[in-house]
Amino acid sequence: MKRLAIFLYGLASYAVFFATFLYAMAFVGNLPLVPRTIDGEPLLPFANALVIDVLLLTVFAVQHSVMARPAFKALWTRIIPAAAERSTYVLFSSLALIALFHFWQPLGGMVWGIENRSGRLLLNAGFGFGWALVLYSTFLINHFDLFGLRQVWLQLLGRPYTALPFKTPGAYKLVRHPLYLGWFFAFWCTPEMSATHLLFALATSAYILLAIVFEEHDLMRAHPEYRGYRQQVPMLLPRLRGKRKAQELEEAA
Known part of the structure; x- marks a missing residue:
């Protein structure tokens, strides 16, 4: 029963995440599919x-950031089952985003507004590309492990969890962080950049750049070969030679 309960908990956490992910697309894109979006009439000073x-x-x-740190995970798994640690992280992240969606306050003001039809189409395409790249990148590195489903499934079967090997599939041969690159497209590609949206884009971009520093530090500790990969492949902006070098590095590992 305990294994089944942990598995169902993992499924429920993933369901909350996926619903939050879909809501986030509409929230950031000001799509009239959800009751609250990033822009609107200011209600407060x-x-x-x-x-x-x-x-x-x-x-x-x-x-x-705190819940992703190895030291916190070691402490946290004294309280909750190790198999549920990732699902709990995913759930808490989703709840933090839900709170953001609910309490978010529009600031008013417009930074830019693109009236040209081609320009709007281009920026909207960039917005869609960004979200698609985010989702695509999660499947490249194992979507189900990233969001805790693999962990709870293995414990349901009574199998030990094994860490994923270091790999550089697909877009990871071009840049080290295609998932984060996708977020940049999703947050900055908009034909109407309000002051509210600009605050959101600036804050999340700064956070992403800071998170990369901590994440790469952890990756170099967990995977010694990551140091060589880091030297060969650019962080966010691809270059033509990056794919070939990353492929050679993977074959040599």
């Missing part, structure tokens, strides 16, 4: 709204 939005972004960043 600018300073009050700004403080609330910054606090919401900070809560998400702290939760997302």
Whole structure:
């Protein structure tokens, strides 16, 4: 029963994540599919709204970073089953985003507005490409392990968890962080950049760049070969020679 309960918990956490992911697309893209989006009529004075939005972004960043640290995981798994650790991280991240969606306050003001039809199509295409790249990248590195499903499935079968080997499939031969590159497209490609959207894009971009520093430090400790990969393949902007060098590095490993 305990194994089944952990498995169902993992499924429920994933379901919350996936619903949150879909909502996030509509939220950031101002799609009329959800009750609240990133833009709208300001309901509070600018300073009050700004403080609330910054606090919401900070809560998400702290939760997302602290719970991802190896030291926190070691402490956390004394309280919860190790198989449920990733699912719990995914659930808490989703809840932090849900809180952000619910309490987010529009600031008003417009930074840019593209009226040209071709320009709008190009930016909307970039927005869609970004979300597709994010999802595609998760499957390249094992989507089900990243979001905790593999862990709870293995414990349901009574099998020990084995860490994934270091690999550089697909887009990872071009850049080290295609998933984060996708977020940049998703957050910055918009034909109408409001002050609210700009705050969100700037804060999340700064967080991503900081997160890469910590993530790569952990990856170099867990996978010694990552250091060579890091020297050969660019972080976010691809170059023509990156794919060939990364492929040679993978074949040599």
